[in-house]
Amino acid sequence: MLIGSPNCGKTLLFNRLTGLRHKVANFPGITVELASGPMSGLSGTTLVDYPGSYSLQPLSRDESVAVDEFKRGLRDPEVSHVICVVDVTRMEKSLYLTLQVIRLARRSGKRVIVAANMIDVLDAHGIELDFEGLSRELDAPVIPISARTGIGIERLLAQLREAPPADGSAVDSVGDIEISADLLVQQAAHGLARRYGPRSDVLVRSQHRLDAFFLHTWFGGLAFFAIMYLLFQSIFTGAAPAMGAVESGIAALADWVVPHLPAGVAADFTSDALFSGVGAFLVFVPQIFVLTLVVGLLEDSGYMARAALICHRPLRVFGLTGKSFIPMLSGVACAIPGVYAARAIDSPRKRRLTYMAIPLMPCSARLPVYALLIAAFIPATTAMSGLVGLQGLAMFLVYFLGLMLGLIVAGLAARRDRDPAPDVPFVLEMPPYRMPALVPLLRQSLHRCRHFVAKAGGVILGVTVVVWVLGYFPNGGADLQSSWLAAIGRTIEPIFTPLGLDWRYGVAILTSFLAREVFVGTLGTIFGIEFAEENMVPLVERIHASGLEAASGFALLAFFSMALMCVSTLVILARESGSWKLPLKMFFAYGAAGYLGAIAIYQLLSLDIF
Amino acid sequence: MDMQVPAGGADVKPEIALWHLGKNCRAVIIGFDGAMPLEYSSRLSEMGFHIGESVTCLLRPGFGCPRVYRVSNTVYSLDEDLAAHIRVAADA
Numbered sequence: 001m002l003i004g005s006p007n008c009g010k011t012l013l014f015n016r017l018t019g020l021r022h023k024v025a026n027f028p029g030i031t032v033e034l035a036s037g038p039m040s041g042l043s044g045t046t047l048v049d050y051p052g053s054y055s056l057q058p059l060s061r062d063e064s065v066a067v068d069e070f071k072r073g074l075r076d077p078e079v080s081h082v083i084c085v086v087d088v089t090r091m092e093k094s095l096y097l098t099l100q101v102i103r104l105a106r107r108s109g110k111r112v113i114v115a116a117n118m119i120d121v122l123d124a125h126g127i128e129l130d131f132e133g134l135s136r137e138l139d140a141p142v143i144p145i146s147a148r149t150g151i152g153i154e155r156l157l158a159q160l161r162e163a164p165p166a167d168g169s170a171v172d173s174v175g176d177i178e179i180s181a182d183l184l185v186q187q188a189a190h191g192l193a194r195r196y197g198p199r200s201d202v203l204v205r206s207q208h209r210l211d212a213f214f215l216h217t218w219f220g221g222l223a224f225f226a227i228m229y230l231l232f233q234s235i236f237t238g239a240a241p242a243m244g245a246v247e248s249g250i251a252a253l254a255d256w257v258v259p260h261l262p263a264g265v266a267a268d269f270t271s272d273a274l275f276s277g278v279g280a281f282l283v284f285v286p287q288i289f290v291l292t293l294v295v296g297l298l299e300d301s302g303y304m305a306r307a308a309l310i311c312h313r314p315l316r317v318f319g320l321t322g323k324s325f326i327p328m329l330s331g332v333a334c335a336i337p338g339v340y341a342a343r344a345i346d347s348p349r350k351r352r353l354t355y356m357a358i359p360l361m362p363c364s365a366r367l368p369v370y371a372l373l374i375a376a377f378i379p380a381t382t383a384m385s386g387l388v389g390l391q392g393l394a395m396f397l398v399y400f401l402g403l404m405l406g407l408i409v410a411g412l413a414a415r416r417d418r419d420p421a422p423d424v425p426f427v428l429e430m431p432p433y434r435m436p437a438l439v440p441l442l443r444q445s446l447h448r449c450r451h452f453v454a455k456a457g458g459v460i461l462g463v464t465v466v467v468w469v470l471g472y473f474p475n476g477g478a479d480l481q482s483s484w485l486a487a488i489g490r491t492i493e494p495i496f497t498p499l500g501l502d503w504r505y506g507v508a509i510l511t512s513f514l515a516r517e518v519f520v521g522t523l524g525t526i527f528g529i530e531f532a533e534e535n536m537v538p539l540v541e542r543i544h545a546s547g548l549e550a551a552s553g554f555a556l557l558a559f560f561s562m563a564l565m566c567v568s569t570l571v572i573l574a575r576e577s578g579s580w581k582l583p584l585k586m587f588f589a590y591g592a593a594g595y596l597g598a599i600a601i602y603q604l605l606s607l608d609i610f
Numbered sequence: 611m612d613m614q615v616p617a618g619g620a621d622v623k624p625e626i627a628l629w630h631l632g633k634n635c636r637a638v639i640i641g642f643d644g645a646m647p648l649e650y651s652s653r654l655s656e657m658g659f660h661i662g663e664s665v666t667c668l669l670r671p672g673f674g675c676p677r678v679y680r681v682s683n684t685v686y687s688l689d690e691d692l693a694a695h696i697r698v699a700a701d702a
Contacts, residue, residue, distance in 0.1 A: 054656040059649050090684040092658050186660050193682060203683055208668055211685075217672030309687045313675050322676065425650065425691035426676055427657070429684065 001073050001110075003101055004085030005094045006052035007431050009117040013085055013147035014049040017041065017157075021447060023337070024440075025299035026431045028052065029326075029344030034069055041157040047083075048073060054093065056100045062343050074108040081111045081160055088116045088129060088144070089203050089432065092193035099185050099192075102140055112140045113159050120146035121432075127198050134196040148437065207432050214306045224310050227303070231294045232399050233392035235287050235367070238294075242286035247538060250279040268477050268529075269468060276528025277464035278457065280539045281521045284368035285449050291364060292445040295333050300436035304329070305428055312426055318407040319414020321345060321426055324354040328406065331361035332399070333448070335569040338363075339576050347424035349417060352582070355573055356413055357406030359564045359586060362399045364452060365516040369560045370398050372520055376543045377553045402561050455568075460521040463511045467522050471529045480530045498599045499559070500552035500606065504530075509556075513565050551605035555598040562594030624700065629677065629693035631667040637698035639663050646695035654696070658682050665698060 002017075004010040006028030015022055018037035035049040050073075051066040058064040073079050082105045086094040098114060105112045116131055135142040141159050145152030214220050254275040261267040298304055304326050312322025323345045331338025338358040345351040362370065374394045382389040470485035471477075480486060489503030496506040504526050512519035520539065527542040543553075564570070564587050573583040631637050639661055642651040658681040659665065668685065669678035676687040688696075 054653065057652065057656070059653055090682065092682040093656075093684050096656055183655075183660075186655055190660065190663070198683060201683070204680060204685060207685060211669055211678060215669050215671050215675075215678060220671060305687075309671070309676050309678075312689060313673055423691075426687070426689035427654070427692055428676070428687050429657070430678065430687055 001070065001079055001082045002047055002049045002085065003070060003082060003097070004052055004115075004117075005054055005087065005097050007429060008052065008085045008087040008094055009147045010052060010085045011035075011049055013083075013115060013117065013145070014047060016147050016150065016153060017047055021440075021443065022049070023444070025296075025304070026302045026434055028305075028429050028431065029341070033340070034066075039157075041153075042160060045160075053097060055097050056104065060346055061348075071104070074105060074110055079110060081113060083113050083115050083156070083160075085115045085117050085147075086142075087118055089118050089121050089198060091197035092190060093429075095189035095192050096186055098138070099189055102138060113156065114138060114140055114142040115147075115152075115156055116142050116144045117147055119144040119151055120149045121203065122198060123151075125202050127202075129198065130196055134192065137192055137196070203432065207430070210433050211306065211430070214303065215309060220306070220310055224307060227298070227307075229396055231291075231298070232396040233389065234294055235291050235371075235392070235395055237389055237392055239286040239290040242289070243283055246286060247283050250275060250282065254279070265472075265476075268472065272472070272477070272528030273464045273468035273525050276539075277468065277521045277525035278461055280524030281368060281456070281460050281517055282453070283539075284371055284517075284520070285453060287367055287371055288364045288452055289445050289449050291367065292333050292448040293441060295329065296441040296444055297436045298329075300434065300441060302431045302433040305430050308428060309430075315407070318411035319350065319353050319417070320357065320407070320410050321347065321350045323426065323428060324350060324357065324410075327354055328357055328361055328403070331358040331363060333364055335359050335361065335363050335566060336572050339569065339572050342576070349414075349423060352577065353410040353414055353417075355577055355582065356586060357410045359566070359569055359573075359590065360402055360406035360409060360562065362402040362561065363516075363566075364448075365456065365566060366402075366560055368517045368520045369512075370395060370557065372523075372539060372543070373553050373557050374398070375540045376548070377550045398557060398561065405562060456515050456517050459515050460518050463514060463518050464521050464525045467507065467511065467525045468529065471526055477529050480526065483529075485526070499555045499602045500549050501556070504546065505548070505552075505556070509559070512560075514567070516560060516565050519560075549606075551602050554605055555602035558601045559594045559598035562590050562597055564590040625697050626700075627694045628665065628667075628679065628688070628696035628698050629690050631665070631679075631698060633667055633670050635700070636664055636666045637700050639665055639696060640699050641697045643695045643697060646692075650692065654692070657686065658684055659686075659696060 002010055002014055007026070011022050012024045014020070014035065014037070015024065017039050019040045020035075020037045022035050029052070033051065036046055039045045039047050050070050051062070053063060053066060056067050056070070058067045074082070082101060084098050084101045086098055102112045114135070116129075116134075122129065129144075131142045131144050143152055143156045143159055145156055214223055254271060258267050258271045258275070261270055298307075307329070308322040308325045310322075311325040315322060315324055324342070326344065327338040327341035330341045335358050338361065339355060342351050342354045342358065345354055374391050378391050378394045380389065380391055467485060470488065471480055471483045473484060475482055485507060486503060489507045492506045492510060493503040496502070496509065501509075504523070507526065508519045508522040511522045523543070524539050527539065527546065531542060531545070570583040570587060573586070574580045577583070625640055626637075628637070628639075639659055641661060642654070655661075663681055666680045667677060668680050671677070674690065676689040677693060678685060678687050679693075
């Protein structure tokens with residue numbers, strides 16, 4: 001069993017010991033669920049990672065669940081050892097939990113090993129600590145390690161191999177103290193930290209210099225906006241070369257493969273459904289990679305906690321807390337980790353409001369739709385050597401719109417909230433700044449892309465096949481307008497006419513209720529059939545050729561900004577909020593708001609004054 | 611206001627709320643006022659804000675943002691709802 005205080009590097013150690021790649025980031029509250037995996041250095045041994053906790057005295061429902069699970073684990077006869085991770089740079093906050101864990105584990109007959117993590121940080125500053133003395137005081141082995149660099153991991157494994165499980169009769173070295181927020185335990189932790197913790201304030205001084213800038217009343221706010229702007233600008237500018245390469249690669253592959261196939265159904269299916277449909281979606285994967293990488297860089301650097309602090313006051317206006325910022329920004333990559341990250345919000349009321357805001361964040365599933373429509377209607381003009389691009393600016397505005405929508409919805413819901421319970425105040429540990437570890441971040445971004453392609457790709461392929469069959473038959477792709485798909489599409493067309501959309505876009509919207517990104521694949525397939533005589537052409541050009549008005553394009557942007565079209569998010573919301581009431585309300589309310597908002601935008605932009 | 615102070619903790623130094631501690635000023639925590647629920651004072655104690663501990667105000671960002679405090683080698687940000695209920699005495 002692996003336990004430790006929040007942001008002590010516990011999950012990084014878990015990943016190192018198991019070879020797994022669970023999400024790590026440089027702010028407290030990342031691990032919200034139990035995770036387990038076989039230890040790579042000890043065959044037949046499973047390691048269980050518990051969410052970080054300041055003590056075994058739970059304050060919230062989630063903390064209670066984690067602590068109860070830990071206590072249940074201690075009663076499990078299969079469990080032999082507890083690895084308690086201590087952040088040696090900030091020893092005091094870890095030692096209180098450590099003392100509680102040692103006492104409880106001994107009573108249960110489990111051996112405790114203290115992993116004194118982040119020794120590399122002390123080494124970098126030339127700070128040496130007396131781990132042997134600490135080990136004597138705790139009556140437990142203390143192994144200095146660095147989960148980040150791997151220092152001491154072999155020693156930790158050797159200790160696990162050698163040390164037999166405790167017999168449950170060990171003498172309690174911390175006195176006869178019950179597991180409680182007892183002053184004596186705190187004093188013991190305090191005393192140990194004073195004696196064995198780093199005395200120098202060099203670790204805090206470098207952090208303070210950066211905080212003085214990033215949390216400055218004026219510069220801090222400007223830096224925040226600059227960082228957010230660069231994040232969204234990079235989605236276009238950073239990913240553009242890779243997107244071009246993927247697009248060219250798919251076109252070249254299609255040009256090579258299709259002529260080798262027998263003319264007819266097989267060649268048409270490969271060209272229209274596979275290359276035009278699925279290919280149109282794959283073009284946007286580099287943008288998802290860049291988005292995940294940049295969000296990961298922010299998370300790993302320690303900046304997220306500062307952003308939470310800067311946002312706290314403005315978010316309070318909307319009934320939220322600064323801690324809502326982290327799940328909301330995580331929701332920009334994907335709503336699901338965002339919903340999980342909301343567990344770090346102590347206040348149940350603010351957590352519920354954050355749940356309502358997260359699905360309005362422009363997630364990576366919306367990204368292909370936004371990127372397609374922006375590329376179709378906003379010119380690719382750039383200035384300042386490409387640093388400022390009109391399309392990137394449009395993307396920033398779309399994301400800002402999503403954020404504002406989330407805030408407005410949360411604000412309106414907060415005003416209607418009649419919960420009499422007092423609110424939980426804001427306290428947030430400010431993690432030290434760290435240079436982001438690029439290789440794990442690149443790996444994490446690749447993993448995210450693979451997951452995205454695997455998850456959405458299956459749905460897109462399935463929908464593409466169905467759409468292609470319906471669009472190709474009964475006339476063998478000769479005329480899309482007389483296909484089965486057109487017949488179905490025309491029955492739903494009246495719903496989309498007020499948005500200036502014809503049945504082709506109606507069908508694409510309908511299929512996107514399975515997953516938003518299916519919209520792109522469906523359009524690719526439909527236009528692939530319609531323009532079958534042409535070679536592979538970027539989807540943007542086909543949208544132009546379809547006669548879609550700019551007003552309809554912006555109406556589509558508005559619809560996709562608001563509608564909650566993700567089954568997985570609804571399921572996770574139901575699980576986290578404890579019922580289907582909230583997600584179902586959100587599904588219908590956001591859908592209706594998206595539809596009515598899109599009509600309003602289309603009608604407004606269609607006025608003669610524009 | 612009710613105070614949770616240590617036994618024998620009578621202190622002649624002027625006490626203020628942590629929220630009002632000046633930038634770069636250091637103080638000693640002498641208690642939590644009665645308006646703070648026990649579970650919050652317990653959690654703060656677990657985090658290092660326990661009675662007798664030195665605390666330094668590192669930053670006071672404007673516009674009512676949470677302020678940044680250092681206890682031991684750990685840095686926390688606390689908003690007014692919390693910091694206004696932590697009583698401190700100026701550290702000599």
